[in-house]
Amino acid sequence: MFEWAPVRAVWRRELALYRRYWASTSFAALVEPTLYLLAFGYGFGSVIGTLYGYEYRDFVSTGVVATAVLFIGAFGGMFNTFIRRTFQHTYDAMLAAPVDVHELVTAEASWLAAKAGLYGCAPLLVGMAFGLDPSWGMLLVPAIAFLTGLGFALFGMWVSAIVPSINSLDYVITGVLTPLFLVAGTFFPIDQLPSWAATAARFNPLWHTVELIRAAVFARLTPGDLAHVGVLALFAAAMWSLAVWKLRARLID
Amino acid sequence: MPAPGPAISIRGAVKRYGGITAVAGLDLDVPEGICLGLLGRNGAGKSTTMRLLTAQSRADEGEIEVLGLPVPRRSKRARAMMGVVPQQDNLDEELSARQNLEVFAHIYRVPRAGRRAAVARALALAQLTDRADTPAVKLSGGMRRRLLIARGLVHSPRLVLLDEPTVGLDPQVRQELWSLIARLRDEGVTTLMSTHYIEEAERLADDCALMARGRVVARGSPEKLIAEHAGAEVHEHYGTADRLAEIERIAREAGVPTRRTGPSISLLKAEQFDDALRARLPVPPIRRPANLEDVFVLLTGESAD
Numbered sequence: 001m002f003e004w005a006p007v008r009a010v011w012r013r014e015l016a017l018y019r020r021y022w023a024s025t026s027f028a029a030l031v032e033p034t035l036y037l038l039a040f041g042y043g044f045g046s047v048i049g050t051l052y053g054y055e056y057r058d059f060v061s062t063g064v065v066a067t068a069v070l071f072i073g074a075f076g077g078m079f080n081t082f083i084r085r086t087f088q089h090t091y092d093a094m095l096a097a098p099v100d101v102h103e104l105v106t107a108e109a110s111w112l113a114a115k116a117g118l119y120g121c122a123p124l125l126v127g128m129a130f131g132l133d134p135s136w137g138m139l140l141v142p143a144i145a146f147l148t149g150l151g152f153a154l155f156g157m158w159v160s161a162i163v164p165s166i167n168s169l170d171y172v173i174t175g176v177l178t179p180l181f182l183v184a185g186t187f188f189p190i191d192q193l194p195s196w197a198a199t200a201a202r203f204n205p206l207w208h209t210v211e212l213i214r215a216a217v218f219a220r221l222t223p224g225d226l227a228h229v230g231v232l233a234l235f236a237a238a239m240w241s242l243a244v245w246k247l248r249a250r251l252i253d
Numbered sequence: 254m255p256a257p258g259p260a261i262s263i264r265g266a267v268k269r270y271g272g273i274t275a276v277a278g279l280d281l282d283v284p285e286g287i288c289l290g291l292l293g294r295n296g297a298g299k300s301t302t303m304r305l306l307t308a309q310s311r312a313d314e315g316e317i318e319v320l321g322l323p324v325p326r327r328s329k330r331a332r333a334m335m336g337v338v339p340q341q342d343n344l345d346e347e348l349s350a351r352q353n354l355e356v357f358a359h360i361y362r363v364p365r366a367g368r369r370a371a372v373a374r375a376l377a378l379a380q381l382t383d384r385a386d387t388p389a390v391k392l393s394g395g396m397r398r399r400l401l402i403a404r405g406l407v408h409s410p411r412l413v414l415l416d417e418p419t420v421g422l423d424p425q426v427r428q429e430l431w432s433l434i435a436r437l438r439d440e441g442v443t444t445l446m447s448t449h450y451i452e453e454a455e456r457l458a459d460d461c462a463l464m465a466r467g468r469v470v471a472r473g474s475p476e477k478l479i480a481e482h483a484g485a486e487v488h489e490h491y492g493t494a495d496r497l498a499e500i501e502r503i504a505r506e507a508g509v510p511t512r513r514t515g516p517s518i519s520l521l522k523a524e525q526f527d528d529a530l531r532a533r534l535p536v537p538p539i540r541r542p543a544n545l546e547d548v549f550v551l552l553t554g555e556s557a558d
Contacts, residue, residue, distance in 0.1 A: 001329075009359035013345070016352045089343035096307045096337035096414075097360045098329045253270070253310050 010107035061127025063186030077156020116149025266315035277467035290458030336405035484522030
C-alpha cells in the first residue's frame, strides 16, 4: 500500500533542512552555468560562432540545463542517501515510524527532482543574461528537468544501496556520470561522434533531455518529441524499482 | 480503547542472519500498561527483538502481534501507535530541537490541529522548552538523549520501545531519564525497555524478561526472579583461586547456585543452607541481600565471551 502522508512528512524534513542550505545551493546553481558559459560560450564560441543555426552560447546554455539536472539528481541520490542510511541512521528512525521503504524512496527522489526542476532553470536565466532569447517553451523546462532529475535521483539512490563504501561512488562518477554528461549533446552535437558512439548516445537518458530542452526553448517541439518523454519516464520507472528493491534489502533485514 | 489481549505478543519467533541465530524461538507477552525490562547480555537478541516489533527485521518463523495487529502485515498501522527510541542517536543535527520534533510530529501523523501542542508538550517533557531553537548538534549528551526520547513520544503513543535508553550516560543524566520513563508508566503507556544495566531494570520495570541466546530464559517481577533464583541472602567468600575453587565445589555438590563476583565467589540462597553445609564452609566475611545481578549472571553465564 502506498500513502502520501509519509511522503509529505519526509518532504517536510527536507524543507526544514533546505531552509538551512538554500543560499549555498542557489549560489552554486547560478555561478556554475555562468562559468560554463564564460568558458565555453566565449572561449569556444568565438571559434565556432554558430552551430546548426544556433549561437554557440545558446547551444551551451540549453545543454548545461541537462548537466545541472544530472548532478543535482545523481549526486543527491548517491551521497545524501548513503550518508543518511549509513552514517546518520535517519532512515532507521523513519522506518521505525509509519513510513515504508517505497514511500521513503519516492519522497527523497521527488524532492531531489523538484530541486532539479527549480535549479535546472538557472542556466537559462544566466543564458538570457548572455543574450539567449526568452521563449514560451522555456516554461516546459522545469517539468523536463523534474522528470530527468527524478530518474537520476533514483539511479543515485539505487547506486548508493549497492556500493560497499562511500568511496566507491567515485567509480560511478568517473565511469558512468562523466561519459553520460559528455556524450549527451550538451557541448557538441552527438552526430559529430563516430557512428557507434552516436548510436550509444541514444541510450543515454540525458541525450533525450537535451533534445527536449532545445526543442522547447527554440520553439520547435513536435508530437515526435513525446518519444523523448517516454524514454525519460521509462528510465525513472525502472530506476524506482531498482532503488526500492536494493534499499529495502539494505534497510529491512 | 485498549486492544483485547496484550500490547505485544511474540510466539516462537526465529530470526537468522546467515549462520547466526539471533532470535531462537522467542515467546514474549507484554500486557498493556506495564514497563517490561528486557535484560540480556550484548548479543542476547534484545535489539533484534526490537527490530522485529517494528518490522525492520522480518522473522523467519513465528507470529508477532503489536497492539493487536499482525506484524509485519499490518505493521505500519502498529508503528503509528508506538514510539521507538533507538539506542543510536539519529537526531537531525542541523535542525533545532523544535524542528526535530516537528518533523516527527508529521511523520507520526499528528493531526494538524494538535501538532503545535504536541511539539510543545514534547519539548516540556524533554525539559528543552528554553532550548527549543538550539540546533541538536549544540545540545549536551543528556539533552540530546532527552530529545531523542521526546521525539518517540511526540504523538502520545500507547506503546514505547526503548532500546538501551541510558547507555553511556553519567549517573545524573540517567536519573533524569529514569524519572521520565517512570512518568510514562504512571500515564499508562506500555513500555518495553531493553537494558543491560541491572539497576535500571530493578528501578523501573514491573516485570523483567531475561534473554540469553535468543530466548527468554526467565520472566517475572524483579522480586520474584530474585526470590526464585537467588533466594534472600548471599554469602561472599574471598581467598586464593584454589580456595575459591574448593568452596565452589562444596557448594555445587550441595546443589547451591554460585556465581563469581570479580575476585570473590558468591553462594546464593544462603538462608537455605543446612547445618551440615554450614559446617563444611568457612564463615563468610560478607553477607548481603540477593539482587537481580545475581540472577542475571546465574542465568546468562559468567564468562565474558
